[in-house]
Amino acid sequence: MNNSFSSLSPQDKEWLDTYLDGTIESGEFENMQDHMVRDPAFRKAARLYLSLDDALFNLGEDGSNISQSWQGMTPTHSKKIVSFSRLFPLTAAAGLAFLLGSGLMFWLGRSSPQEPLVVDSSEIDPPSANGFAVIKDLFNPIWSKNSDTHLSGDSLGAESFRLASGTAEIQFYSGALMTIEGPAEISLKSAWEAVCHEGAVRMKVPPAARGFKLHSPSTEIIDLGTEFGLVVKNGEGRVEVFDGEISLKHHDQQERLLIKGEALTLPQNGPITSLETGQINTPDTAKLRPHAAEQAMNGFRSWQNHRDSLARNPELIAYYTFDPDKNTNLIPSLSLPRNPDLDGTIILAEPVGGRWPDLKSAFEFRRPGSRIRVNLPGEFPALTFSCWVRIDSLDRRFNALFMGDGYENGEPHWQIREDGKLMLSVMVDQDRNLPYHPESRFHHVYFSPKIWDLSMSGQWMHLTSVFDPEAGEVSHFINGGEVSREEIQPEFEIRTFHIGNAEIGNWGQPLRKDPNFTIRNLNGRMDELAIFKSALSTERISRLYQQSRSTHR
Amino acid sequence: MPEAPNESKQDDERYEAYIQCFTHAEPDLRRFIRSLLPTWSDTDEVLQQTALVAWRKFDDFDRSTQFIKWTCVIARFEALAYRRKMARDRLVFREDVFELMASEGIDEIEERSAEHSALEHCLGAIPPEQRKFVTLAYTPGVKIKELAAEAGSTSAAFYMRLKRIRHKLMDCIESRQSSPPTS
Numbered sequence: 001m002n003n004s005f006s007s008l009s010p011q012d013k014e015w016l017d018t019y020l021d022g023t024i025e026s027g028e029f030e031n032m033q034d035h036m037v038r039d040p041a042f043r044k045a046a047r048l049y050l051s052l053d054d055a056l057f058n059l060g061e062d063g064s065n066i067s068q069s070w071q072g073m074t075p076t077h078s079k080k081i082v083s084f085s086r087l088f089p090l091t092a093a094a095g096l097a098f099l100l101g102s103g104l105m106f107w108l109g110r111s112s113p114q115e116p117l118v119v120d121s122s123e124i125d126p127p128s129a130n131g132f133a134v135i136k137d138l139f140n141p142i143w144s145k146n147s148d149t150h151l152s153g154d155s156l157g158a159e160s161f162r163l164a165s166g167t168a169e170i171q172f173y174s175g176a177l178m179t180i181e182g183p184a185e186i187s188l189k190s191a192w193e194a195v196c197h198e199g200a201v202r203m204k205v206p207p208a209a210r211g212f213k214l215h216s217p218s219t220e221i222i223d224l225g226t227e228f229g230l231v232v233k234n235g236e237g238r239v240e241v242f243d244g245e246i247s248l249k250h251h252d253q254q255e256r257l258l259i260k261g262e263a264l265t266l267p268q269n270g271p272i273t274s275l276e277t278g279q280i281n282t283p284d285t286a287k288l289r290p291h292a293a294e295q296a297m298n299g300f301r302s303w304q305n306h307r308d309s310l311a312r313n314p315e316l317i318a319y320y321t322f323d324p325d326k327n328t329n330l331i332p333s334l335s336l337p338r339n340p341d342l343d344g345t346i347i348l349a350e351p352v353g354g355r356w357p358d359l360k361s362a363f364e365f366r367r368p369g370s371r372i373r374v375n376l377p378g379e380f381p382a383l384t385f386s387c388w389v390r391i392d393s394l395d396r397r398f399n400a401l402f403m404g405d406g407y408e409n410g411e412p413h414w415q416i417r418e419d420g421k422l423m424l425s426v427m428v429d430q431d432r433n434l435p436y437h438p439e440s441r442f443h444h445v446y447f448s449p450k451i452w453d454l455s456m457s458g459q460w461m462h463l464t465s466v467f468d469p470e471a472g473e474v475s476h477f478i479n480g481g482e483v484s485r486e487e488i489q490p491e492f493e494i495r496t497f498h499i500g501n502a503e504i505g506n507w508g509q510p511l512r513k514d515p516n517f518t519i520r521n522l523n524g525r526m527d528e529l530a531i532f533k534s535a536l537s538t539e540r541i542s543r544l545y546q547q548s549r550s551t552h553r
Numbered sequence: 554m555p556e557a558p559n560e561s562k563q564d565d566e567r568y569e570a571y572i573q574c575f576t577h578a579e580p581d582l583r584r585f586i587r588s589l590l591p592t593w594s595d596t597d598e599v600l601q602q603t604a605l606v607a608w609r610k611f612d613d614f615d616r617s618t619q620f621i622k623w624t625c626v627i628a629r630f631e632a633l634a635y636r637r638k639m640a641r642d643r644l645v646f647r648e649d650v651f652e653l654m655a656s657e658g659i660d661e662i663e664e665r666s667a668e669h670s671a672l673e674h675c676l677g678a679i680p681p682e683q684r685k686f687v688t689l690a691y692t693p694g695v696k697i698k699e700l701a702a703e704a705g706s707t708s709a710a711f712y713m714r715l716k717r718i719r720h721k722l723m724d725c726i727e728s729r730q731s732s733p734p735t736s
Contacts, residue, residue, distance in 0.1 A: 005723040017716045019644060021697070022592070033650045040657070047588040047658055051665050052722060054587040054596070055672050056691045397694065419693040 004045040012042055016049050131155035131455070132191035133172045139288040141166035142182065153459045160187040163199070167283045175209035176223070178202070181283035200231045202282040205244075219250045219266045226260075229282030237266035238280045300356040306547040307528075311336050315534040317499065318342045318376050322363050322527050324351065331363070331372055344372040349505060354527035355388060355460050362390070362527035365400075365505030368519045373508060376499040380533035383497050385414045385424070386464040386544060391524035392457055394418045398507075400520040401463070402529065405501040405508055407441075410494060413507075414465060415520065422448035422476050422483075424465040428492050444492040448476035448484045460527075462545045468535030469495055475538075480545025482538055497533075504529060571611050575604060578621040584665050585625050588658050589632045589651060591644040593693070599635050603628040621662055629655045668726055675725035683718050690715055 008016075015032040018024035024032065036043050133156040143149040144162035156170065163182035170178045174191040184199020195215040205212050205223040212223045216230055216237035226244025230237060239248070240263035248264075249255045250272050258264060263275040311319055316335035324346065325332050333342035346363065348370035354362035363372060385402055397418050404411030404427075412426045429442040451463070464477040472493075475485040488494075501508070507520040528548060536544070582603065587596045607614075607624050614623055632655070636645050646654065676684065690697060690711065701711040 004727075006727055013720070017712070017719070019591075020719075021712050021715070022644065023712065024644060029644055033647050036646075036650050037653065043653060043657060044661070047654065047661060047665070048668060048726075049719070049723065050588045051584040051668065052672060052719060052726070054584050054593070055669065055676070056687055056719075057593045057693075058583075059676065059688050059691060397692075417693075 004041060005048055008042065008045050012045070016046055020049070020053050131157035132174075133157075133170050133188055136169040136171040136177070137285065137292075138169070139167040139285065139292055141168055144183075151459065155455050155457075156188055158187075158189060160185065162186075167285060167288055169285055172209065172212070174212060175206045176212040177204040178214075179204075179283045179285055196230055196232050196237075198232050200229070200280070200282050202229045202284070203227065216266055218268050219248050222247045222249075224257075228258075229280050231280045231282065235268040238275060239264050239266060240275070240277055240280050240282075296356055297359070300359045303356075303360075303548060307334065310530065310544075310548075313532075315532045317378065317380065317531040317533050318374065318529075319531070320344060320372075320504070320529045321360075322351075322354065322529075323361050333374075342374065342376060344374045344504060347371050347373060352525050354525070355390075360527060362525040363505070364525040365521045366392075366523055368521050369506075370521055371506035371508055372504040373501070374504065375501050376531070378498070378533075379410075380497040380499075381495070382469055382533065382535040383412055383426070383467045384464065384532040384534065384536040384541075385412075385529075386462070386532070386536070386541070387526055387529040388460055388462055388548065389522075389524055389526045390458060390460045391416070391452055391522070393454065393523050394420065394452065395523045396520050398423070398520045399522045399524075400503065400506050401522065401526075402531070403503050403507040403520065404499055405503070407443075408498075410496050410498040411502075412467070412497065412499065415507075416452065416522075417447070420450040420452040422451050422463060422465060422478075424467060424474055424476070426467060426494050426497060428494055442492075444489070446474035446476070446484075446486050448478075451476070451478050451483060462549065464536070464541045464544070466535050466541075467494075467497070469493065470535065477538075477541050477545075479549075480542040482541075499531075567611065571608055574620040575607065575624070578624055580669070581621050581662050581666055582624050582628055584669070585658050585662065586628050586632055589629070589646065589654055590636065591646075595635065595639075599628060599632045602631045602635070606631060622659060625659045625662065629659070668730065671726045671729040672722065674729060675722050678725065679718065679721065686714065687718055 005013075012035070015024065015028065015035070018028065019032065036046065135150050135152050135154045135156065138150070138152045141150075142164045144164045147162035147164075148159065150156070150161065150168075162185045163180060165182040167182070168180045170180065170188075172178065172191045172194075176192075178186075178194065179202040180186055180196075181200040184201070185197040186199065186201070187195040187197065189195065192209075192211065193213045193215075197217065201214070203212070203214060203223060204227045205225055207225050210223065210225040214221045214223065214230060216232050216239070217235045219237060219239075221228070221230065221239065224245045224247055226246055227242040228239060228244075228246050229242065230239045232238075239246075239258070241258050241260050243260050245257055245259045247255055247257050248266075250266055253271070256272075261277055263277045263279065265273050265275050267273075307321055310316070311334040313335070318333040319335040320331050320333055322331055324330065325343070328340075328343070329346065330340075331344035331346060333339065333344070335342070348367050349363045349365050349372055350367075350370070351361045352364045354360035365371065387401060389401065391399075394416060395418075399416045399418070400414075401416065402412070402414040404413060407413060407427050407430075409427050409430050412424065415423050417423055423445050425443050425445040427441060427443045432442040434440050434442055446465075446467075448465075452461075462477075462479050464480075466473075466475045466477075468474070469488065472488045473485050474488060476483050505522045505526065530544075579600075583596060583600055586599050586603070587593070590596055590599060603624060606627050610627070614620065633648075633651065636651060639645050689695065690700065697711050697715075698708045701708045704711075
């Protein structure tokens with residue numbers, strides 16, 4: 001074989017290196033491409049060099065060990081996080097593993113092979129984390145069969161959806177607020193533009209969003225700072241201004257103004273005609289909110305029942321629901337029989353709203369020093385961690401969920417890497433080194449596929465990870481569905497687990513002196529954490545999720 | 554509604570067959586996509602989409618052809634669609650370059666795969682310190698500029714070091730490829 005790379009000129013190599021590093025200037029990039037078109041040998045060398053780049057990227061799965069020897073070099077995250085389709089229902093997470101590639105090998109495909117089929121063509125185009133609108137609220141939404149489904153808090157980009165019934169409030173980043181009542185079909189174009197193909201819509205446009213355009217099938221409506229309603233049925237529109245004014249252009253007719261107290265019909269064919277006001281019904285969320293509050297209360301009560309029954313589970317090591325004790329200001333472990341020694345001490349972590357913001361609290365670990373410290377003595381034959389967490393962003397290279405202090409033999413680390421992969425590891429032998437990483441102690445990190453990206457910022461999710469020595473497997477679950485399962489290799493086998501001093505939301509007092517690497521505070525909040533001394537089965541995890549979930553996310 | 558047992562079993566088998574094929578093809582497919590797009594994260598996205606599309610079209614897959622070639626064709630299409638959506642200021646290959654890279658890349662799958670085994674050997678042969686450096690620099694989310702600053706160095710120096718290590722690896726790969734097999 002010919003040595004394609006070594007025979008390149010210094011200029012050729014310089015192009016390739018700067019292209020890989022992302023530092024090539026645009027003029028040089030053009031020159032490089034011109035050269036590529038002319039020279040097949042250069043193209044071939046480029047492919048070889050890019051495949052090297054790919055291999056290097058896939059080289060280090062466990063950065064933590066490597067970095068421990070690079071004191072003073074704590075990388076910060078900033079790279080674009082690859083978004084995966086949040087439209088893909090997380091509860092159907094069994095299919096997620098295969099979508100995400102890296103978890104592929106570990107997924108045994110036993111949960112439900114049909115699930116990938118729920119993905120339809122509209123989901124091929126994943127929405128990016130940098131959408132331009134967000135679902136502010138939903139009231140009894142039922143999505144049409146052929147539509148994407150959404151949750152409250154989802155970010156939205158250029159996309160269409162069909163709401164069969166119920167009401168959705170969409171906040172555009174321009175400031176415009178759109179309330180939609182199903183049955184409706186809506187397309188979002190930008191922070192400044194949307195189309196109502198069918199259904200009833202109410203727009204509220206503050207001064208900052210003046211100029212927002214809403215299209216009906218026959219008419220373009222430009223909002224001049226106002227509140228108006230539009231109903232489209234079978235292609236025919238009716239519009240009424242409740243406050244302020246709008247400008248509209250119907251077919252090719254001249255633009256005209258419509259002011260408060262005026263209403264018009266917008267026929268598919270033919271001219272506009274005047275309409276008496278009060279004839280169109282547009283959604284009003286003010287009327288829906290009391291009902292929604294009642295639903296939240298019901299959801300909360302059913303969660304309380306779940307909490308009280310879970311607290312009696314003898315397999316629990318500890319169970320925290322993050323409602324601090326008013327007298328001690330500690331986070332009590334609710335597991336029964338009650339043992340105050342297991343209560344957590346709050347350090348800098350701040351109380352915030354939980355999944356039911358007015359009814360239940362959560363703790364946030366936004367500041368680098370924030371943490372909740374616990375001491376959980378004992379020896380355990382297996383471990384299961386399960387929590388409800390709302391991640392705002394993954395700011396640290398490793399973002400702590402629950403971390404044993406010293407990471408000594410049998411002690412767990414449960415965390416999320418900045419690329420959104422969930423990690424569970426337990427120290428196997430602190431006195432031995434890994435052959436491949438001579439500077440790190442003998443352990444293995446079990447990764448899930450990517451389970452989080454920026455488009456999920458602010459959404460509550462249920463995470464569970466299981467270390468099961470009996471079955472010889474470590475598995476991860478998102479919202480009750482399995483996303484990965486990896487066999488424990490004989491050399492990494494562990495039979496006895498300890499926790500001792502540990503932290504929720506950060507990593508405290510590691511025995512090693514690598515301060516730059518120890519800050520692992522989670523930029524997010526947690527409102528429920530259960531730690532079991534057994535390996536929960538797939539069915540039980542699914543049930544745990546169902547019973548502890550909020551209907552209102 | 555529960556599926557009829559037979560149908561479900563068939564789906565199981567079909568799915569398992571797909572997973573098996575895809576798992577096997579994934580590294581080659583990844584390298585192919587990587588040669589067409591500017592970054593790893595772009596590669597990840599297109600790989601995911603390709604997995605999805607290939608699964609949906611799996612019934613159309615002609616078993617007499619190579620699965621990897623078939624998925625490369627899908628990946629080429631997906632990568633093309635993806636690059637069209639990307640911002641113009643990014644380091645995206647022009648369409649003429651893209652087409653050349655894709656059509657030649659498909660024919661080189663086996664060659665890439667062979668190079669990869671050489672690469673694995675070469676990675677094992679570089680000094681641990683250099684290996685650590687590359688691993689760290691290639692960790693997702695790491696910014697060379699910040700890394701260099703914190704180490705009291707400059708990004709130029711870091712890029713230079715990376716470049717030297719990569720070149721060394723290339724030399725190693727190519728010398729292994731050109732020397733006759735030892736066993």
